[in-house]
Structures are given as structure tokens and as C-alpha cells.
Amino acid sequence: MIKGVSVRRGGFVNTLSGRFLALTVAFVMLAEVLIFVPSIARFRADFLTLRLEKAQIASLAQLAAEDMVTPALEKELLANAEVYNVVLRRDEVRQLVLSSPLPKPISNTFDLREAGPWELIRDAFSCLLEPDDQIIRVIGYPVQSAGLLIEITMDSKPLRSAMLDYGGRILLLSALISGVTAFFLFLAVQRLIVAPIRRVVNHMTAYAEAPEDGRRVIEPTASVVELRDAEEAMHAMQTQLTGSLRQKERLAQLGGAVAKISHDLRNILTTAQLFADRIEGSADPMVARAAPKLVGSIARAVALCESTLAFGKAEEAAPQLREVALAALAEDVAEGEGLAGEGTVTCLIEVPEALRIYADYDQLFRVLSNLVRNARQAIDATGTEGSIEISAGETGAEWWIRVGDTGPGLPEKAREHLFEAFQGGARKGGIGLGLAIAAELIRGHGGRLELARSDADGTEFVIHLPKSIEANT
Known part of the structure; x- marks a missing residue:
């Protein structure tokens, strides 16, 4: 004690x-x-x-x-x-x-x-x-x-x-x-100062034994202003800490469940991938044309399950850098998200055909897919038409990719923890994992993902990828 x-x-x-x-x-x-x-x-x-x-x-x-x-x-x-x-x-x-x-x-x-x-x-x-x-x-x-x-x-x-x-x-x-x-002052100090301090210490000791128990959070009762301020600050801290511990506990349980689901889903998708490989040999031209995209989608789903398992271990595979045609990648993302045809949400791609960058194709595909999907869902939630724009360019030190939309903008609460896992969910029902993974993948490239703007006219994210390690230091 x-x-x-x-x-x-x-x-x-x-x-x-x-x-x-x-x-x-x-x-x-x-x-x-x-x-x-x-x-x-x-x-x-x-x-x-x-x-x-x-x-x-x-x-x-x-x-x-x-x-x-x-x-x-x-x-x-x-x-x-x-x-x-x-x-x-x-x-x-x-x-x-x-x-x-x-x-x-x-x-x-x-x-x-x-x-x-x-x-x-x-x-x-x-x-x-x-x-x-x-x-x-x-x-x-x-x-x-x-x-x-x-x-x-x-x-x-x-x-x-x-x-x-x-x-x-x-x-x-x-x-x-x-x-x-001295005796009377001693009694006064005991009652007015020492007793409240001892009460705070006893609360701290009891709270430390079971911080997840909300009943042990101190309730400010001191009459001395300074001690009252200390108790109120401790009350706020303990309340926040207790809430965080409960949230962490729920997230740990959720993480365990997600890991099990991802493991089983990966096995199911692997089986589906085997059947998709056989479809590629079909004589039907429509099936033959759609089969590669189906195989690619299943492959990415398998990779997503594996990355989710890795994220639960705080591990993410290092990017395999190679030359990527960014315009083709953007078109694949738009098509994968169902934005290639006519609809209430259109996707505008303004990426130079000759622009080549060095990146991990699958990881960058995941990042852009996440940003485009979030933008489309935000626009769909309004019930009106809208557009998503993917543009890119380069400077002497870096490549940049901009993904903007005409949606309603992000809520203030979502912006505070935008790139934190299970914290920055901007969509109702979302778990806030997509942007956290996207930011981590871009950091793995030595770059950064940032929110350029978010207001009533829409939201815009920018990806910065350095051309060399020195350019990012």
C-alpha cells in the first residue's frame, strides 16, 4: 500500500x-x-x-x-x-x-x-x-x-x-x-488537506487494482479548490482510461474474431480461386474475358485476408517495388469498384498514360480501392449523383496521387482519428480499419497519406510517394 x-x-x-x-x-x-x-x-x-x-x-x-x-x-x-x-x-x-x-x-x-x-x-x-x-x-x-x-x-x-x-x-x-x-493547525491540516489527499491516494490504489471497474472512478468531493481541481482531473483521466480499456478489450475480442473469420474466409477463397482458374479455359468469349478479372478479384480477396491476419500481429508485408503504369492501375480500381459504366456515381481518371511509378501494385491497388470505395459510399449515402476524380503527377522528388469526391465531407469526429485503427470510421457501420491499413501501406513505401481537405464540397486525399529514400528524409 x-x-x-x-x-x-x-x-x-x-x-x-x-x-x-x-x-x-x-x-x-x-x-x-x-x-x-x-x-x-x-x-x-x-x-x-x-x-x-x-x-x-x-x-x-x-x-x-x-x-x-x-x-x-x-x-x-x-x-x-x-x-x-x-x-x-x-x-x-x-x-x-x-x-x-x-x-x-x-x-x-x-x-x-x-x-x-x-x-x-x-x-x-x-x-x-x-x-x-x-x-x-x-x-x-x-x-x-x-x-x-x-x-x-x-x-x-x-x-x-x-x-x-x-x-x-x-x-x-x-x-x-x-x-x-501547532496542535490545532495539525488537526486543521489533517482534516482539510491530509484526509482528502489520503482519500485520493486510496482511490488511486483501489483503481489501480481494477481499472476496468467504473465504480472505482473517484467522485470529486473536496472543498479545497486545488484538491477539487486535482480530483476532477483524476476523475476525467480515470473515466477516459476506463473507457479506453473497455474499448481495447472489445477490440482485442473483435481482433480474435476477425482473425478466425479471415483464416476461414481465406481457405474458402482459395478453393474459389481454383475453380476460377478452370473458368479461364472456357470456350465462351464472355466467360473467358471476365475470368481474369474474377481471378484477380479473388486473389486480392485472399491477399486482403492474409493482410488482415498480419495486421492483427502488427505486421505488414514489405512492398515489392516494381514499375507500375498508374493510369492502367487507376482504371482497374474504377472497374473493380463498379465505376467503369454508367451510374449515379462517375469516376474521372486524369492520369497521364506515360506516367510510371515504382510501387507495390497490389498494395497500391488496395489503397486506391479503399479511397474510391469510401468516396462512392459517401456519395451514395446522400442519394444524389456525384463524381470521383483520380489524378496524378510528379515533381523532382516525388509522385503524387489525388483522390477527390463531391460527397458531403467527413464528420469532425472522424477527422480526429482518421488514420487510427478502429477509431477513424467515417461511415456508419464502418470499423475504421481501411484508412489505417492504407496509411500503413503508404508509409511502407516511404511516403505518406494525408487529408488535403474535407468540407461541404467534398473530400480529397493525397498520396505522396518519394522517388528515392533520400527524397523522403
């Missing part, structure tokens, strides 16, 4: 659902990371701003009490503000309001007054990537316009710990959002 093969070739990861789930998680996480970067920078800025505010409150308490703040109280104010020193600038005077000894030198200074987004992001990640505790100086604006600036010194460790805790919570929340989003 196709489904089993998919699992063996890579499991869930290589399925459409698996890949969509992985991509969804990846893209949602990427979106969360893009949100995390500015948010962690903003968290750091807010943390430092809060320290500045606490330090400002402590310094205002010191300024309000003047000399009443003892060293112990000053130390408590600094501990509550979580800073070492507080400097206020008021009225252009820089004043160290609260102070205590620094455990180590100041490592870095950050000015929040005019820091842009990229600078805040850079400083935030610099803090996250620095594992050692440092003493940093932070400068900002006092709240409520209580001075020109405020400056503090503090440890970086509490800031880094708070940032790590905040970042961890953000990443955990991002992972949760990604998982929930």
Missing part, C-alpha cells in the same frame, strides 16, 4: 502532517523569539528605571531630614534601594546624596536618558552573556522632574538573575503557545 511505503521511508517526520507540525512549531518559535528580543530589552530598562525611582525616594528622604539621618539609617536606605551610591543633579549642582564603599571598581556605565532600541537590545544581551558580578553605573531622569538627572551604582547580578527568570518564563510560554498552535 502507498501508505505503508510512506511510513517505511521515514516515518511520521517525512509525512505531510509531520513536516507541517514541525514547521509550525519552528515558525511560531521564531515569532516568539522576535518578540522576546525587544521584550527582554524593555524588561531590563524597566528594572533599572525602578531602581532609579527607589534610589530617588531614598535620596529625597535624606535631603528632607538634612543632618538627622544617621549612618545606620543611610545604610538602610541604600539597602532598601539596592544601590551603593546615589547622585542627584539639581540646579546644575551635582550632589552625592547617599554613599557607601564600593566592593570593586565600576565596570560599565549605562545612560538610559537617550538610549535607542538597538542600544537597549545590545546592552540587555551583553548583561545576559556576562556571568560575573559587576558594579555598574546607571544614569537616568528623576521622576516628577525632581532634578536634571539621577545616577546610581549597583550590582549587575540581581539584574541578570531577574532577566534570566523573565526570559525563562517567556520561553516557556512561547513553547506552550507554539505547541497549542
Whole structure:
């Protein structure tokens, strides 16, 4: 089964659902990371701003009490503000309001007054990537316009710990959002895309097991436009294929029947040919004159049976090329088709008497007979008079033979598969084999048979026979 093969070739990861789930998680996480970067920078800025505010409150308490703040109280104010020193600038005077000894030198200074987004992001990640505790100086604006600036010194460790805790919570929340989003998208994809695709695959598998069963042709039901188009295209393809398989099966059966009939008919005609040979010795002048034509007709009927058997094997005898007087051949065809005398259908032969071509006489006779017979039947079907014209000529590279009629023209459907066996029948009740054999015989000569025109004024076929192999290449 196709489904089993998919699992063996890579499991869930290589399925459409698996890949969509992985991509969804990846893209949602990427979106969360893009949100995390500015948010962690903003968290750091807010943390430092809060320290500045606490330090400002402590310094205002010191300024309000003047000399009443003892060293112990000053130390408590600094501990509550979580800073070492507080400097206020008021009225252009820089004043160290609260102070205590620094455990180590100041490592870095950050000015929040005019820091842009990229600078805040850079400083935030610099803090996250620095594992050692440092003493940093932070400068900002006092709240409520209580001075020109405020400056503090503090440890970086509490800031880094708070940032790590905040970042961890953000990443955990991002992972949760990604998982929930991917899960619901996974269910949606399963229902809207994967399930219809699996249905199509199952239909393909079932159809492949018995393509001749019309019940297994898929019926389009998908609501997604693209999948609906795919199902409709598959429905049309399977319908056409099923019809073709049924037709091929019937043609195969018909071919077997035709082969048996042709085999038996050939034996009957062979017997008739033996009796016709005896008639040639008759003393009756009329019988003696008609006997050669009767023998020729039976011989051609035998050859036709043999060629039908060969066609069923996809084989056609190679042409035996010899010089042929085309005018005489055309007259024999007209006489063989009953067009030599008066009738509702007349045959006009415009072939130069001196024109000689190199071809297989019997095969060319079959081709012309088929074309003339089709033309006569088309005219007879109209119930009116008409004419058939056989003309010929030559150029430096080829001979051409034209067979035209004044019939009603070929139906559009017949023209689509004109030279295909059992497909291009132009006459009701015809099997469409004559033109296919005719085209094959002409191709055996290195030439081609083509439909020159077919309209309300009649139909015209043209045979092209090359004078040499090089002329046809």
C-alpha cells in the first residue's frame, strides 16, 4: 500500500502532517523569539528605571531630614534601594546624596536618558552573556522632574538573575503557545488537506487494482479548490482510461474474431480461386474475358485476408517495388469498384498514360480501392449523383496521387482519428480499419497519406510517394 511505503521511508517526520507540525512549531518559535528580543530589552530598562525611582525616594528622604539621618539609617536606605551610591543633579549642582564603599571598581556605565532600541537590545544581551558580578553605573531622569538627572551604582547580578527568570518564563510560554498552535493547525491540516489527499491516494490504489471497474472512478468531493481541481482531473483521466480499456478489450475480442473469420474466409477463397482458374479455359468469349478479372478479384480477396491476419500481429508485408503504369492501375480500381459504366456515381481518371511509378501494385491497388470505395459510399449515402476524380503527377522528388469526391465531407469526429485503427470510421457501420491499413501501406513505401481537405464540397486525399529514400528524409 502507498501508505505503508510512506511510513517505511521515514516515518511520521517525512509525512505531510509531520513536516507541517514541525514547521509550525519552528515558525511560531521564531515569532516568539522576535518578540522576546525587544521584550527582554524593555524588561531590563524597566528594572533599572525602578531602581532609579527607589534610589530617588531614598535620596529625597535624606535631603528632607538634612543632618538627622544617621549612618545606620543611610545604610538602610541604600539597602532598601539596592544601590551603593546615589547622585542627584539639581540646579546644575551635582550632589552625592547617599554613599557607601564600593566592593570593586565600576565596570560599565549605562545612560538610559537617550538610549535607542538597538542600544537597549545590545546592552540587555551583553548583561545576559556576562556571568560575573559587576558594579555598574546607571544614569537616568528623576521622576516628577525632581532634578536634571539621577545616577546610581549597583550590582549587575540581581539584574541578570531577574532577566534570566523573565526570559525563562517567556520561553516557556512561547513553547506552550507554539505547541497549542501547532496542535490545532495539525488537526486543521489533517482534516482539510491530509484526509482528502489520503482519500485520493486510496482511490488511486483501489483503481489501480481494477481499472476496468467504473465504480472505482473517484467522485470529486473536496472543498479545497486545488484538491477539487486535482480530483476532477483524476476523475476525467480515470473515466477516459476506463473507457479506453473497455474499448481495447472489445477490440482485442473483435481482433480474435476477425482473425478466425479471415483464416476461414481465406481457405474458402482459395478453393474459389481454383475453380476460377478452370473458368479461364472456357470456350465462351464472355466467360473467358471476365475470368481474369474474377481471378484477380479473388486473389486480392485472399491477399486482403492474409493482410488482415498480419495486421492483427502488427505486421505488414514489405512492398515489392516494381514499375507500375498508374493510369492502367487507376482504371482497374474504377472497374473493380463498379465505376467503369454508367451510374449515379462517375469516376474521372486524369492520369497521364506515360506516367510510371515504382510501387507495390497490389498494395497500391488496395489503397486506391479503399479511397474510391469510401468516396462512392459517401456519395451514395446522400442519394444524389456525384463524381470521383483520380489524378496524378510528379515533381523532382516525388509522385503524387489525388483522390477527390463531391460527397458531403467527413464528420469532425472522424477527422480526429482518421488514420487510427478502429477509431477513424467515417461511415456508419464502418470499423475504421481501411484508412489505417492504407496509411500503413503508404508509409511502407516511404511516403505518406494525408487529408488535403474535407468540407461541404467534398473530400480529397493525397498520396505522396518519394522517388528515392533520400527524397523522403
